[in-house]
Amino acid sequence: MDQLSNLKSILHSKRANIYYLEMCRVMQKDGRVLYLTEAKEERFYWNIPIANTTVILLGTGTSITQAAVRMLASAGVLIGFSGGGGTPLLAGSEIEWLTPQSEYRPTEYVQGWLSFWFDEGKRLRIAKHFQILRINYLQSVWCKDKDLKNERFFVDDEDIIRALSGYSEKVERANTVTELLLIEAQLTKSLYKIAVNRTQQENFVRNFDNTDSANLFLNHGNYLAYGLAASTLWVLGIPHGFAVMHGKTRRGALVFDVADLVKDALILPWAFICAKEKTTEQEFRQQILQKFTDHKALDFMFDSIKQASLRGGTI
Known part of the structure; x- marks a missing residue:
């Protein structure tokens, strides 16, 4: 939890990143959220800068771990499951998106x-x-x-x-x-x-x-x-x-x-x-x-x- 609390906070209105991912596995590793792609003989890990991300769309051939979801939620990143090319959205709470569970939002x-x-x-x-x-x-x-x-x-x-x-x-x-x-x-x-x-x-x-x-x-x-x-x-x-x-x-x-x-x-x-x-x-x-x-x-x-x-x- 110390790693989560040390995340730098960037206002959502100033965040720059939206990710669409396919054919990969999203996971938490060493206090970071990564996605893993596999070639015939190699594995490649890519970092997702979650503090500067608003939304992640998971397309075809993706999976995500519970630990990664927990970290994404801690950074206020919304998650959507979609078809190929980012459309259509297939599943989520709040109608279309898996939203972080937070009781401490403005009223x-x-x-x-x-x-x-x-x-x-x-x-x-x-x-x-x-x-x-x-x-x-x-x-x-x-x-x-x-x-x-x-x-x-x-x-x-x-x-x-x-x-x-x-x-x-x-x-x-x-x-x-x-x-x-x-x-x-x-x-x-x-x-x-x-x-x-x-x-x-x-x-x-x-x-x-x-x-x-x-x-x-x-x-x-x-x-x-x-x-x-x-x-x-x-x-x-x-x-x-x-x-x-x-x-x-x-x-x-x-x-x-x-x-x-x-x-x-x-x-x-x-x-x-x-x-x-x-x-x-x-x-x-x-x-x-x-x-x-x-x-x-x-x-x-x-x-x-x-x-x-x-x-x-x-x-």
């Missing part, structure tokens, strides 16, 4: 969240607020990201201006969450079209089950965003069932609400760019994680949820 945020959540009107206001935050974040990212500009994603291009024009007004006029979901879907469809035009993926049709690179990368990137969202909610102590938009049929829907804050800005364009460049899944994942860090996606999630929790009744 002010869940109490603030629940203070407005049971009021349908206030819940709708928060849902609208999230949509405005989402579009502002997209404009901010696309305005300053040099790599996106190199791929001809300019926020002052006519088609992008047209897609974003009037979005805030449409959101404010929505009277129900159903209307809001429709407005959101129309925007995402427009952004898909923009990305298709920039990357010449003419035959693209969004389908979660399709095996073309763009769809696979969208699925993969979305699950990385879900991992960040789940980690944010766990740290702040807010259960995943108290969604403001997606909660009609899925009890873990608040994860989707929070992930949506960054998906269009970061996942959507890079899924198409990486599909055009025929990158591997690992290269795509590294690109997305770098963009999460560059644009402080986790910080943005934390700040958005904190603000909504503490000012939910007045937003």
Whole structure:
């Protein structure tokens, strides 16, 4: 236990790592969490810096020891079991994730969240607020990201201006969450079209089950965003069932609400760019994680949820 207590603490909002592992064994050894891969004649051990990690996804052919889970929990790392390529999530508590068991998390945020959540009107206001935050974040990212500009994603291009024009007004006029979901879907469809035009993926049709690179990368990137969202909610102590938009049929829907804050800005364009460049899944994942860090996606999630929790009744 001394080794666990000596872990350096890094705020979750500042952590940089998400791991997707396959064909390996995760274990605890000499006070560290390692994963072991085996070649024909050799074994290779690789260290996982758990103090700087938010989520570990265990894909096909993986196993994990009880001692490793204990150390990961002590560092506040969420664990998810997934299919190949990081999707779909197969098992976990808290709907989708194995969350560390800790009674010493803040209560002010869940109490603030629940203070407005049971009021349908206030819940709708928060849902609208999230949509405005989402579009502002997209404009901010696309305005300053040099790599996106190199791929001809300019926020002052006519088609992008047209897609974003009037979005805030449409959101404010929505009277129900159903209307809001429709407005959101129309925007995402427009952004898909923009990305298709920039990357010449003419035959693209969004389908979660399709095996073309763009769809696979969208699925993969979305699950990385879900991992960040789940980690944010766990740290702040807010259960995943108290969604403001997606909660009609899925009890873990608040994860989707929070992930949506960054998906269009970061996942959507890079899924198409990486599909055009025929990158591997690992290269795509590294690109997305770098963009999460560059644009402080986790910080943005934390700040958005904190603000909504503490000012939910007045937003």
